Amino acid sequence: MSTEAAVAGHYGRGRLEESILAAVAREGKDPEKLTAGDLASVDEFHVGGIEATQELAKHMELRAGLRVLDVGSGIGGPARYFAAEHGCRVTGIDLTEEFVRVARSLTMRTKLDGLVEFRQGSALEMPFEGESFDRAYMIHVGMNIADKAGIFREVRRVLKAGGLFTVFDIMRAKDGEIQYPVPWALSEETSFVGTARDYRDALQKAGFQIAQERGRAPFGIAFTERVIARMTQGGPPALGLHLLMGEKTPMMIRNILAMMKEGVLEPVEIYARAV
Numbered sequence: 585m586s587t588e589a590a591v592a593g594h595y596g597r598g599r600l601e602e603s604i605l606a607a608v609a610r611e612g613k614d615p616e617k618l619t620a621g622d623l624a625s626v627d628e629f630h631v632g633g634i635e636a637t638q639e640l641a642k643h644m645e646l647r648a649g650l651r652v653l654d655v656g657s658g659i660g661g662p663a664r665y666f667a668a669e670h671g672c673r674v675t676g677i678d679l680t681e682e683f684v685r686v687a688r689s690l691t692m693r694t695k696l697d698g699l700v701e702f703r704q705g706s707a708l709e710m711p712f713e714g715e716s717f718d719r720a721y722m723i724h725v726g727m728n729i730a731d732k733a734g735i736f737r738e739v740r741r742v743l744k745a746g747g748l749f750t751v752f753d754i755m756r757a758k759d760g761e762i763q764y765p766v767p768w769a770l771s772e773e774t775s776f777v778g779t780a781r782d783y784r785d786a787l788q789k790a791g792f793q794i795a796q797e798r799g800r801a802p803f804g805i806a807f808t809e810r811v812i813a814r815m816t817q818g819g820p821p822a823l824g825l826h827l828l829m830g831e832k833t834p835m836m837i838r839n840i841l842a843m844m845k846e847g848v849l850e851p852v853e854i855y856a857r858a859v
């Protein structure tokens with residue numbers, strides 16, 4: 585099996601849309617009258633949730649009408665956020681067919697389909713013309729991609745000169761074993777965690793200039809501790825990331841928290857400009 589098939593196999597759950605809509609109803613919300621914000625606890629599949637996405641937006645020089653690319657768009661929470669809150673026209677691409685299907689359905693349900701669209705495919709070979717986008721971002725995706733240089737070359741190709749590319753990934757901060765499972769992989773077979781330096785080097789080689797880099801360990805640890813506290817007190821909320829991560833969710837979250845606390849892993853933001 586190719587690495588990409590294994591990655592898509594890791595994320596695809598089956599019946600994801602049904603379980604999200606059932607959880608929406610259990611939370612007392614009407615699945616026929618959803619807003620983008622109603623879904624934030626399930627559709628922001630990364631450390632820091634919607635707060636992390638809001639933080640990225642502050643540094644992305646956004647305005648209404650900009651064409652924005654979401655690399656590895658998952659079920660589409662960040663894409664809908666950038667459309668609903670900033671008026672951007674967002675295109676997401678993702679490897680996992682089920683995620684793309686659910687992303688499209690939730691986007692119709694939140695009436696954002698005039699601004700947001702999704703394509704199924706690999707970020708290493710995107711079906712877009714050169715210089716199609718004003719901005720691009722990639723949130724918690726690079727951990728599944730060994731070829732960082734390849735992906736950044738592809739993003740550079742489709743981004744206009746002067747456009748900003750934002751990365752928010754889990755990176756290696758020091759030596760130490762990675763304990764599996766983690767949210768992006770059950771084993772090292774599909775896990776390719778890089779250092780911030782790997783990212784910077786690959787970005788620069790691909791034609792980006794690094795504008796800013798920021799480690800987010802304290803924020804990531806505090807967020808993850810709150811998630812664990814909520815799970816311990818009352819079990820997971822009806823609508824939560826466990827719907828995406830499955831039965832291994834508690835172990836995945838505990839592992840990533842422990843590795844952030846040990847200083848082995850760190851969520852890092854990188855803002856780069858296409859030159």
Ligand SMILES: C[S@@+](CC[C@H](N)C(=O)[O-])C[C@H]1O[C@@H](n2cnc3c(N)ncnc32)[C@H](O)[C@@H]1O
Nearest residue numbers: 628629630656657658678679680706707723728
């Ligand atoms: C942890 S999820 C993050 C989803 C989304 N960015 C978010 O923050 O909600 C990682 C996503 O990356 C996608 N992905 C991994 N490798 C990919 C690749 N080579 N091309 C496109 N998508 C990929 C997976 O299918 C999955 O949806």
